[in-house]
Amino acid sequence: MTAILQTVFDALSLGSLYALGALGIALIFGVMRLVNFAHGDVIAFSIFALLWPSTDVVAAVVAGNLPWFLLIPFVLAMGAGLSVLAEIVVFRRFRNASPATMMIASFALGFVIRYFLLMLFSSRPKSISLLPALSQPVEVLGARIPLLQLITILTTIAILFGLTAFLKRSRFGLEMRAAAENFTMARVLGVRANRVIMGAFALSGALAAAIALILGSQTGTADIQMGTNVMLMAFIATVIGGLGSLPGAVIAGFLLGAASVAMQVSLSIDARPFRDAFVYGAVILVLIFRPQGLLAGRGTKERV
């Protein structure tokens, strides 16, 4: 019983990461039909922003010793800031370019961010201790769950509710939803294109930073590659969920998390290293039968 519960929590917390990542990608796709492959590098950047440039293994922390109520906003602001900067410096120039061109630009931007970090910090992962209080276990219904896992799940749920409320209730949310559905018509009604797109980038960057905080606390390391796997899974989740559909992205993120953990548990020891191959196999099956995604988004409709 407790083993099952443990597995469920594993699935939920992994799914949370994928869901947050997928949401960040879907938000930007919604307003500008850009699949942002630099998202994973924004994740890494948000954590490295806490460190002094150095090539040592033990990180020289600049801001990491901040109390949590300053540390968290700082990291979120870093993610949001970099993301908005990317929009202003790079993506704004590609507003009217084809989705393929924008995607390539995002790859290029990702490389720039990654090599910038590489230059300052070298490729060796650094040990950091972010929010160390969170690594102790707590008991939930007899199962011992790391506190961090619990917080990850609860935070993700809180973010999802908060974001939904924001999109449904606020003026900005209304404009963003209108722009995501029909960008030109929203502009004809006076909605400022730049503001909406920058808002989407800021939200997406903050979501990337939230992932960075979770990953950093979980692993105790800052690694330039740390966002890569989440980004890949998150991208797959947005495709399965139907590109541009926010609920679809979230649901698919949790499904992928569950599938990964289920494979991990059920595959024989020999097959476990190939877990991801099985997950991707399942993804291909889904896309064969529902090429428009599980929850078809409006996103794939042409912009007018």
Add this chain to the structure above:
Amino acid sequence: MLSDVTIRYGRLTAVRNVSLSLAEGEILFVTGPNGAGKSSLLRAIAGVTPPAGGRVDFADHDVTGRAPEDIARLGLSMVPEGREVFGSLTTEENLLVGTGMHAKERNWRARVASALEEVYETFPVLKERRHGQAGLLSGGQQQMLVIGRALMTNPRLVAIDEPSLGLAPNVIDLVYERLIALRAQRALTLLIVEQSSTRAMMAGGRMILMRGGEVLLDGDARAMGQSEAMQAAYFGYGEQA
């Protein structure tokens, strides 16, 4: 308002050197057969399709090449061809999308509320379906919605592409009644594209007739409706003559 405007799509010239001026409070009907360039003209004014040549002025500003949201903020409300309802939003949310641009003004909330009531008064169906998904409205209801949406922002100029499309005749009457009343109330300028000149002749006002990207005739709607030139332009008799 427009001087010497040319609009191209690739190598196709949709509008050729059109000049047009509109007085405040005027009502102008733009008519002409399919492909005449009427919708293109409207999109150029709204900044959706920037012209390849010429100049567009609106509200004492040169708005050539300006962004649609900037032109909207100067007081243009455009209802494009094909409705463009935000289908995933509710009816009321659709009506509210455009109201944000005046959010800094005094009494904004009160004015939005009264504009909303006015729209609901004109189109009671919209009130019934206010919290329903707009994409599920019927074609005619969506047409009412986009016209209502354009009136929500207290515009100076309302430009509508084929308002009568898909509406029952009595609803068309209602729409025109409302537009003309508004025009009288707040010196609203109207630019209305219609396929047929019948409406223009009924409502009166000025009318231009376009064909092949050019303005063929410009004058009083009622007088023009009777003329031979009108028939010729529509059915292409002029070509043989």
